[in-house]
Amino acid sequence: MRSRRRRGSPPAEEHVDERWMASYMDMVTVLMCMFIVLFAMSTVDQAKFDKLRNSLATGFGTVASQKVDTASGTVVPPEYTSADAQGFSNLDLALKEAARLTALRDDMKSKLDAAGLGANVQFQINERGLTVKLVGSQTFFEPDRPELTPRASQVLGMIAPTMAKAALEIMVEGHAANGVTSYPSTWELSSARSVNVLRYLVDHGGISPGHIGAVAFGSARQVNDDSTEALMELNRRVDVVVLSDRPEVVRALIPEALKARAGGQ
Numbered sequence: 001m002r003s004r005r006r007r008g009s010p011p012a013e014e015h016v017d018e019r020w021m022a023s024y025m026d027m028v029t030v031l032m033c034m035f036i037v038l039f040a041m042s043t044v045d046q047a048k049f050d051k052l053r054n055s056l057a058t059g060f061g062t063v064a065s066q067k068v069d070t071a072s073g074t075v076v077p078p079e080y081t082s083a084d085a086q087g088f089s090n091l092d093l094a095l096k097e098a099a100r101l102t103a104l105r106d107d108m109k110s111k112l113d114a115a116g117l118g119a120n121v122q123f124q125i126n127e128r129g130l131t132v133k134l135v136g137s138q139t140f141f142e143p144d145r146p147e148l149t150p151r152a153s154q155v156l157g158m159i160a161p162t163m164a165k166a167a168l169e170i171m172v173e174g175h176a177a178n179g180v181t182s183y184p185s186t187w188e189l190s191s192a193r194s195v196n197v198l199r200y201l202v203d204h205g206g207i208s209p210g211h212i213g214a215v216a217f218g219s220a221r222q223v224n225d226d227s228t229e230a231l232m233e234l235n236r237r238v239d240v241v242v243l244s245d246r247p248e249v250v251r252a253l254i255p256e257a258l259k260a261r262a263g264g265q
Contacts, residue, residue, distance in 0.1 A: 090253055091253055091256070093250045094246075094251070094253035094254050095261065098261055101130045101254070105123045108121075108159045112159070117155050120139045122135055127252050127254050129168070130242040132159060132241075132242070134237055144183050144189065146196055152197075156201060160201050161205070163207060163240075169211055169213075170241065172198045172201070173238065174215070176235065177219060185218065187216055197240065198212055198214040219235065
């Protein structure tokens with residue numbers, strides 16, 4: 001039904017011939033964008049662009065480039081890249097972890113050296129994390145005894161704050177020399193030693209009980225053959241391992257990351 005127009009009102013204007021302007025304006029806008037892009041591309045330094053392209057391709061391992069890589073820093077092989085690393089390769093993460101563990105070691109070592117207590121403490125960084133070796137020489141444990149010596153308590157008191165601040169999992173590993181005569185077996189002796197270290201770190205060192213555990217290896221993991229008393233003393237030890245919390249694929253690259261750090265210094 002046709003609508004009626006009010007009396008006295010002018011007739012409605014119709015401009016059916018102006019609808020083409022919308023399509024025309026869209027076309028002009030697209031053309032303008034195209035010319036802007038062309039102009040921007042025409043001002044690119046081709047040499048710098050090629051270097052950037054090759055560096056990114058080689059660095060992320062997406063293509064096998066035959067050109068010399070112009071990127072600075074560590075070039076990451078394809079097998080070391082990870083889609084879950086949020087922009088970092090596994091080797092990058094291993095380098096960061098190696099730097100963190102090295103900083104923990106240097107902090108402990110500087111405190112011990114300043115107090116003259118560093119002679120019988122050894123440090124090792126590997127795929128497990130940072131190991132603090134409390135080597136015997138009757139400094140930490142008397143022969144066939146699990147009690148901590150005063151020197152052992154002093155050393156643990158020095159390194160505990162650094163470990164507590166790191167907030168990483170800690171495993172205390174007890175060891176014993178062969179030839180135990182006044183203790184039931186090397187298993188009980190090494191277990192008692194590791195537990196005593198654990199208790200000191202929790203009771204006096206501020207280590208959270210939920211972040212630490214203890215194991216015993218008896219005389220199964222000796223560093224020598226116990227052929228002399230001096231060598232036996234080296235097996236009377238406890239290893240305090242600050243465990244890395246990185247994924248296994250990253251931890252496996254920590255030794256390589258340490259070599260890269262050493263070569264870059």
